[in-house]
Amino acid sequence: MSRSASKSKSRSRSRDLKKSRKESAKERSRRSRTPKSRSRSLKSRSRSRRNDRGRGHEKYRRRSRSRSHRRRSPSPRSSRRRYRREPSPRHPVHFDRRRDYSEENRQVRGRKVFVGNLKWSVTGKELRRKFEHIGEIEDVYLPRDKGFGFVTFHSKSDGEAAIREMHRTTFKDKALIVEFAQPRRF
Numbered sequence: 589m590s591r592s593a594s595k596s597k598s599r600s601r602s603r604d605l606k607k608s609r610k611e612s613a614k615e616r617s618r619r620s621r622t623p624k625s626r627s628r629s630l631k632s633r634s635r636s637r638r639n640d641r642g643r644g645h646e647k648y649r650r651r652s653r654s655r656s657h658r659r660r661s662p663s664p665r666s667s668r669r670r671y672r673r674e675p676s677p678r679h680p681v682h683f684d685r686r687r688d689y690s691e692e693n694r695q696v697r698g699r700k701v702f703v704g705n706l707k708w709s710v711t712g713k714e715l716r717r718k719f720e721h722i723g724e725i726e727d728v729y730l731p732r733d734k735g736f737g738f739v740t741f742h743s744k745s746d747g748e749a750a751i752r753e754m755h756r757t758t759f760k761d762k763a764l765i766v767e768f769a770q771p772r773r774f
Contacts, residue, residue, distance in 0.1 A: 686774045687774070689771070689772040689773070689774075692772065693771040693772055696740055696769070697771070698744035698747050698748070698768065699726070699740055699741050699742070699743065699744055699746070699747045700738055700739070700740045700741075700747065700768070700769040701719075701738065701739045701740075701741070701747050701750050701751060701766055701767070701768060701769060702736065702737075702738060702765075702766070702767050702768070702769045702770070703715065703719075703736060703737045703738070703739060703754075703764060703765070703766055704735070704736045704764070704765035704766075704767075705735065705736075705762050705763060705764055705765045706730075706735050706736060706737060706759070706760075706762065706764070707735070707760045707761075707762060708733050708734075708735055709760075710730070710737075710759075710760065711730070712728045712729075712730045712737075715728050715730060715737055715739065716728045716739075718754075718759055719739050719750055719754065722741070722746055722749050722750045722753060722754070723741050723742065723743060723745075723746025723749065723750070724741065724742040724743075724746065725739060725740070725741060725742075726740045726741060726742050727739075727740040728740075738769055747768065750766060751766050751767065751768065754766045755767070
């Protein structure tokens, strides 16, 4: 084999390699583009062209679809005070609006009883009648449509007796849950 023939073969091989590299690069780029993304971009382009057609004025053009927020001038409200006022005798600042129940909790500890698993139709009078035989009742609190209530007795011994006697007893076909009330938090 002559040198010229071997050179031509090597040249053709290098050409073939280059072609195959180019083709594989094209294939890779085709694969990376999914048909969905291509169709979306074409649709959005045609939609935007359709919307711009025949308008004539710049102000009728659709807004940009970018998600970046444009800066706006400050509204009149933002020019008002941004910070809390200094406390004054006329307008005291209330940092914590929750009530402090620590004193009330201390007073009723052991006397206030939680009554759970009540029917919603039970009234305060019925609950008072149910617990009257145990001792003198100071207060009955029954929130509307909740299924529980609170009974406050005059003495701690009455509260303990109510728990002993009334826990797990039936009232209007439901077993009552009678426990000491948890302290109020807010």
